[in-house]
Amino acid sequence: MTGVRIAVTGVGCISSLGRDYRRFADALFRGDCGIGAITRFDTARCSITTAAEVQGYDERDHFEKERAARLDRFAQFAVVATREAVAAAGLRFDGRLSERTAIVHGTGVGGHTTLDFSYHRLYAQNAARLHPFTVPKLMFSSAVSHISLDLGIKGPAFAIASACASSGHAMAVGAMMIRSGLADVVLTGGAEACLTLGTMKGWEELRVMAHDTCRPFSRDRGGMVLGEGAATLVLEPFEHAQARGATILAELAGIGMSSDAHHLVAPSAEGAERAMRAALEDAGLEPRCVDYINAHGTGTQQNDATESAAIHQVFDGRARHLPVSSSKAQFGHLLGGAAAMESAAVLAALDRQMAPPTINFLGPDPDCDVDCVPNQARPQRIDVAMSNSVAFGGLNATMIFRRHA
């Protein structure tokens, strides 16, 4: 922890729960489920046919035709979410602020839709050539570049990849840039849009996917469900936010990161535990201060049991009574965008003083002995809330947000 406190002054998001933050938060607490039959591609060759798709999105509502053709779907979502976050923060990037603003955005697989489409043309349809924007569209950093172009931001800008923790690591790096004085404003978060036949066939073979829906922490859960979307947070030092009269939504109080050195896909309770402890230490908070956890909670057999065990290690006897919900049952697994989307859920929880539910819950599983706020949102006091991300490859990130009264 350093002397610089980090204010969150804006949030924007797009997901299957809605195409802006307000609609997202309303749907979150209503307990809506954004999971449904896949429409993005023909699922005739798939055994898994459900995902959480962004509904009613038309790129022409957000981008001119020529511009849209240069943006992969994931980058479009990143720009849409970031525009909303910046507008909410009331920021204009002219003069020196443009150079003092950084962009750190996470993605797990970047321009995967472009890659899938292009290679299908090349390998299956024997196309003679690919579109000249193929490479600039599929770059992991293309979302960051487009945010920079879109808003005229000229400070440090780059993408971060750590699979399902990508946007968690992005937010952590963003926080470090604020603390170090490298930037006065950081636009951070993550985006993913990889609902393609290629992605789905790859995930199917891991045999971790749910056939019907996502049921985190529940008995008879069937696995995870892929989602898509993006979320961006605006971070700035408290002093900077206060000096310009900005509304402070919450404080990013602590960040924690760890790696497992354990297994390529199986999670480790010990690794997740160390990330949570590191975030608490960074925030200067005791475990008893945490009022709510938005879990990684993928709905797989192993993640939910392992994460529950890690939470018990950190929170000891309180774990059974500490609300721990997973929003992936509502908007699916956003992979590289998950941590940012779930941080948006945490910000909504702090704002509305309500724990989001874990929907699709059928009943307790003895391996997941946590209070997962089954099926219905719960009004309660939330001053400090945590968001966990536990990625394939054993890369973990935990964020702690504090209410700003």
Place this chain on the structure above:
Amino acid sequence: MHTVADDVYAIIARHAKLEAAQITPATPLDALSIDSLAMVEIIFQIEEHFNITIPDDKRIAERFANFRTPADVVAAVEVLLAQKTA
């Protein structure tokens, strides 16, 4: 004679880093240090080798429950091969 079991044992043995002769029908796969990721790879290689599809159980907890021993795997493959030629 070259049997289905020979090929299945050879695939399992590769993952367990053993000789195929060391695999017995009743050796629990757990005891061969075959975890769920290795099991997923074994299933994939069996599917490719025999050109069959081993269905994915809807209940995740049951996903590998039918494959406790090499004999279980051989039995499942034989059923699927019989269905293919039927």
